[in-house]
Amino acid sequence: MNGECRNKGSDTSAICVIPGWNSSLASAFSAYNGPYIPGRISTQHKTVWNILTEKGEIQASISGVMRKVGKQPVVGDFVVLLDQSDIGSYTIVDILPRTSCLSRGSAGDSGEEQLIAANIDTIFIVTAVGHDLNVRRLERYLTIVHSSGARPVILINKIDLVETLPDDVSETIQEIRDIADDVPVITLSALTSTDLEKLDPFMNPDETIALVGSSGVGKSTLINALLGHDVQKTLSVREDDDKGRHTTTVRQLFTLPNGTIFIDNPGIREIQLGDSSDGIDRTFSDIAELAQNCRFKDCTHRNEPHCAVIKAVDDGIISQERFDSYHKLSDELAFQADKAEIGLKGVEKKKWKGVAVARRYVKSKEQ
Structure with a gap:
């Protein structure tokens, strides 16, 4: 993991082998x-x-x-x-200037963003067959990842368990492919190293990949498999809900032998969208494209006449579940934006209150 720089004297333009340096x-x-x-x-x-x-x-x-x-x-x-x-x-x-930044909304009423990682080229959204395989959750992840400036890739891990699970797993995987648009969807097993070669197109020297996903989906197991030895602690799967137990507690950067850089993240229990408005249209690109045919440019796709999106739902082109998810996330983003604005006004008010107090103090000293 150690970085070394081959700088000579004060020549800061020399090639530095700190991972990702350019x-x-x-x-x-x-x-x-x-x-x-x-x-x-x-x-x-x-x-x-x-x-x-x-x-x-x-x-x-x-x-x-x-x-x-x-x-x-x-x-x-x-x-x-x-x-x-x-x-x-x-x-x-x-x-130094960031090229991308993954963040999510913080809990509470502050409206502040919680930064997760920076300077990422690709983000692997890791889920797993079983209880974690949830299309609506993936839509949330896609929204924050699209807003980060990094390229999303969906990994469906633990594919080795498919034979022991209900038949609708394959249907859910196909639904994920349907909503992913141009986002790659890759099935694999980190535990058995099955189909890990599917990740090769994304494993480029000096590029940074971050892993995000719920606790227990196998992010640490994937890191260990790619490195070829155990560097991240893993625990057994719970039998009652087929989830691995929480192991990663801090974000950590690893460098693979070929120079690819990985950032492992603790599992995210609650995916607050924060300021991810840039990602909503890319996550729901099918709805965004249909919206261009609505009569009104500012159509909210709720009760306006001649709404192309509502018509697509009625015609079965867009599922009711996806349509509802779009509105739920859009409303959440609007609420987060309002919280952020209130938070900024509070900061500004506190700032000017401090200025006023300082002025009164100075004036009292002058008298």
Whole structure:
């Protein structure tokens, strides 16, 4: 996992073998003169981060300025570190520009986004045959992944269990293929290494793949299978609901022998959409395409006359379940947007209240 940089002197444009490092990052980093080195976040803890650097893997915290403005790096971020190795200290002082960012809405009324990982090229949405195989849940995942800027791929794991499960599994898999549009849908078994070669087209050196999915769908088992040895702890499957038990507790970055970078994530219990409005039309591309034929450009597809989407539902072209899911997620996104706006107004109000207090303090001193 350790990264090494072949930099000579102050030449920051030299090739760096920190996983995923490239010329664009080197150009952005070149603005920093002095005792600074680049790195990539490999593991995120509560108050410290493990970082791959030219000196190997080190641990650092963020600067006071970053903490004050609420700027925190996530796994996959490329960061700038103040190098005080002479006293055994490193400090994260900045985050280099992100090319993509996976996030979800946070619980509660704040409306804030929870960042999950950054600088991802492909996101494997991992599900498994059995209780987790749910079309509506996958629509939620697709919405946040489409909004991230990364390419989604759906992996249906534990295909080795199909013979012991009801016959409708194949029907559900076909339904997933039907709603996925141009998103690849791959069936495999991480446990038996069946059909892992189907992932080869996505396993490119210096590209980053993140794994997301519920607890127990086999993300850690997949990491172990791809690496060829066990690096992530796995537990047995529960017999009552065929789910693996929760094992991964922190996000972590791994590099495969061919140079592909993987980010393993803890299972997501609740998929809050957050600010994923950009992903809704791509997830429901069939509905978005039909909507172009509605009489009104701002048609909400609820009770307007001459609605092409409602007609498609009536004609059986769009299933009622998918139509209902579209409205449910659209309404949730609108609600999240309202929460975010209220949250921003609260922050702005608090800011100007502080300014007013400061002004009164200064005025009292002048009198």
